[in-house]
Amino acid sequence: MRRKTVVSAVAAGLVAGSAYLWFGDSAPFPYSQRWMLDVPLPGLTTNRLTRVLRPTPGERMLEIGPGTGLQTLAVADQLGPAGRVDIVDIQQEMLDHVERRARHLGTVVPTLSDARELPFPPATFDAAYMVTVLGEIGDPAAVLREMTRVLKPGGRLVIGEFFDPHWIPFGRLRDYAEAEHLHIETRIGPTTAYLARLRPCTHHRYATL
Ligand SMILES: C[S@@+](CC[C@H](N)C(=O)[O-])C[C@H]1O[C@@H](n2cnc3c(N)ncnc32)[C@H](O)[C@@H]1O
Numbered sequence: 001m002r003r004k005t006v007v008s009a010v011a012a013g014l015v016a017g018s019a020y021l022w023f024g025d026s027a028p029f030p031y032s033q034r035w036m037l038d039v040p041l042p043g044l045t046t047n048r049l050t051r052v053l054r055p056t057p058g059e060r061m062l063e064i065g066p067g068t069g070l071q072t073l074a075v076a077d078q079l080g081p082a083g084r085v086d087i088v089d090i091q092q093e094m095l096d097h098v099e100r101r102a103r104h105l106g107t108v109v110p111t112l113s114d115a116r117e118l119p120f121p122p123a124t125f126d127a128a129y130m131v132t133v134l135g136e137i138g139d140p141a142a143v144l145r146e147m148t149r150v151l152k153p154g155g156r157l158v159i160g161e162f163f164d165p166h167w168i169p170f171g172r173l174r175d176y177a178e179a180e181h182l183h184i185e186t187r188i189g190p191t192t193a194y195l196a197r198l199r200p201c202t203h204h205r206y207a208t209l
Helices: 002-023 031-038 046-053 070-079 092-102 140-149 170-179
Strands: 060-064 084-089 108-112 125-131 151-162 182-188 193-200
Touching (some): 046 070, 046 125, 046 151, 046 182, 046 193, 060 140, 070 125, 125 140, 140 151, 151 170, 170 182, 170 193
Parallel strands (some): 060 125, 084 108
Antiparallel strands (some): 182 193
């Protein structure tokens, strides 16, 4: 039974991934195609995000580009009532959608904004994350810079990317990270579907993966 469930989930993910590849060439991702966002992509499940992001009860987190809230709900649940997830999206419809789904959690705060110019003071968040969003935004370096600016010292930054029309291969993320003085701490998954955790570093060096 369990095996059947896993096979179905993988098949659904592959179908969604293919549909995404086929239709998902416009940016920002169209709200009219939101059903695709509710199917976890292979390799980018919320369990895997949790492994890399390590949410702890009471933390304040920033999510860029929540879409319909697949990751938001999982993370907010783990942060508990003392925690908070600020979701930032360029489309009000996406924010409204997540707000409706997360109402019972009470710890999700939406902000309509472009990720290239975040309306938060420096050192606001314990962690920030984005899944299949970085490549969709015109200037990935500017986004990483802004996310780093609003992180508390020692804060963590998690980036998830998938092989779609806006995909950022892992090697390219490493180049952006190096330019922004971010240290890649860990990564799971192949370059076509990975989650990576980064931290601002004082030394301009990288760990061997
Ligand atoms: C492909 S969806 C990913 C949604 C969700 N993270 C997931 O994995 O299901 C990309 C999201 O990023 C948002 N987005 C695109 N460009 C943006 C920008 N410049 N600033 C903030 N959000 C943006 C889109 O509106 C959309 O909600």
